[in-house]
Amino acid sequence: AQSVAQPEDQVNVAEGNPLTVKCTYSVSGNPYLFWYVQYPNRGLQFLLKYITGDNLVKGSYGFEAEFNKSQTSFHLKKPSALVSDSALYFCAVRAENQAGTALIFGKGTTLSVSS
Amino acid sequence: EAQVTQNPRYLITVTGKKLTVTCSQNMNHEYMSWYRQDPGLGLRQIYYSMNVEVTDKGDVPEGYKVSRKEKRNFPLILESPSPNQTSLYFCASSLWTSGMYNEQFFGPGTRLTVL
Numbered sequence: 001a002q003s004v005a006q007p008e009d010q011v012n013v014a015e016g017n018p019l020t021v022k023c024t025y026s027v028s029g030n031p032y033l034f035w036y037v038q039y040p041n042r043g044l045q046f047l048l049k050y051i052t053g054d055n056l057v058k059g060s061y062g063f064e065a066e067f068n069k070s071q072t073s074f075h076l077k078k079p080s081a082l083v084s085d086s087a088l089y090f091c092a093v094r095a096e097n098q099a100g101t102a103l104i105f106g107k108g109t110t111l112s113v114s115s
Numbered sequence: 116e117a118q119v120t121q122n123p124r125y126l127i128t129v130t131g132k133k134l135t136v137t138c139s140q141n142m143n144h145e146y147m148s149w150y151r152q153d154p155g156l157g158l159r160q161i162y163y164s165m166n167v168e169v170t171d172k173g174d175v176p177e178g179y180k181v182s183r184k185e186k187r188n189f190p191l192i193l194e195s196p197s198p199n200q201t202s203l204y205f206c207a208s209s210l211w212t213s214g215m216y217n218e219q220f221f222g223p224g225t226r227l228t229v230l
Contacts, residue, residue, distance in 0.1 A: 105150075
């Protein structure tokens with residue numbers, strides 16, 4: 001069965017410091033991995049995805065994520081956090097060979113950036 | 116503007132009173148899906164549709180129905196709502212291609228309270 005784990009319910013970081021939001025996954029076969037962000041009272045917005053190729057994926061708003069197959073991880077990173085990055089972040093996975101099945105989301109990590 | 120719209124945004128109802136939450140997208144997407152978001156559980160898929168007249172159950176379909184008579188619309192029907200269906204509901208859509216690696220676009224959410 002597919003699954004996604006976001007081990008931290010909350011991540012706190014000071015503005016200007018680097019941030020990492022962790023995600024590990026479990027799928028049969030090759031994974032398609034996604035990060036979404038949810039601002040208060042809003043729907044989810046797509047940040048970035050890994051399909052194949054370069055393990056370092058760059059996305060919106062200066063975010064990037066590193067795919068690590070041996071550790072089955074897809075951590076979200078940003079070199080310098082902004083207060084406006086404060087939001088709820090979701091990692092999601094789907095297996096390459098399971099078209100049409102659910103996109104499995106993690107439980108979410110709240111990022112809080114202090115000024 | 117490309118978007119997914121949901122109506123209503125907020126709804127308070129009573130147990131057993133049938134309701135429909137509408138979802139519409141203007142991006143000509145084949146794939147549409149309904150999720151519910153509950154604290155500590157992340158997003159869980161209720162139903163999805165890969166095209167007109169093609170629907171299938173997600174992870175938590177009990178108590179819900181859907182239909183896909185037109186490509187742009189994917190209503191969620193609760194025939195006899197119960198308090199455990201109190202939740203935040205999101206509709207999403209995406210292009211459907213083999214492998215399903217396309218990102219999903221989310222609606223703004225519908226907050227449903229069943230008394």
